[in-house]
Amino acid sequence: MYARWAATTAVITSTQNRLLGSRRTLLPWQQRCIAGGSADRPLEEDVQARVRALIEAGVLPRDTSKTLWVGKGSGAICPVCQQPITADAYEFDLGDVLLHRDCHRAWQREVRAG
Numbered sequence: 001m002y003a004r005w006a007a008t009t010a011v012i013t014s015t016q017n018r019l020l021g022s023r024r025t026l027l028p029w030q031q032r033c034i035a036g037g038s039a040d041r042p043l044e045e046d047v048q049a050r051v052r053a054l055i056e057a058g059v060l061p062r063d064t065s066k067t068l069w070v071g072k073g074s075g076a077i078c079p080v081c082q083q084p085i086t087a088d089a090y091e092f093d094l095g096d097v098l099l100h101r102d103c104h105r106a107w108q109r110e111v112r113a114g
């Protein structure tokens, strides 16, 4: 009986470790946010690095002159922070992609910095 319990516990522990491992890979900033700040928002330098990567990948435009629409969040996933833009937030429409206000600001900063 005890052996079975121990085996089950071992499986659970290894599953939890695997889950933690894949979370760390997918969402590296969440680990670093635990020490301070809120866990579901990435650190500013991580956002900036991700915005840069998305611009280079062609996901985000390089110029801020594109027609911009702002509306109530529709639940779309913001490509910068990968969180849904909920109805209590504004979404910034860049034509092909929707961003949170803060993520949009980070994108503007990045484009202006060149």
Ligand SMILES: [Zn+2]
Pocket: 078, 079, 080, 081, 082, 083, 099, 100, 103
């Ligand atoms: Zn966002």
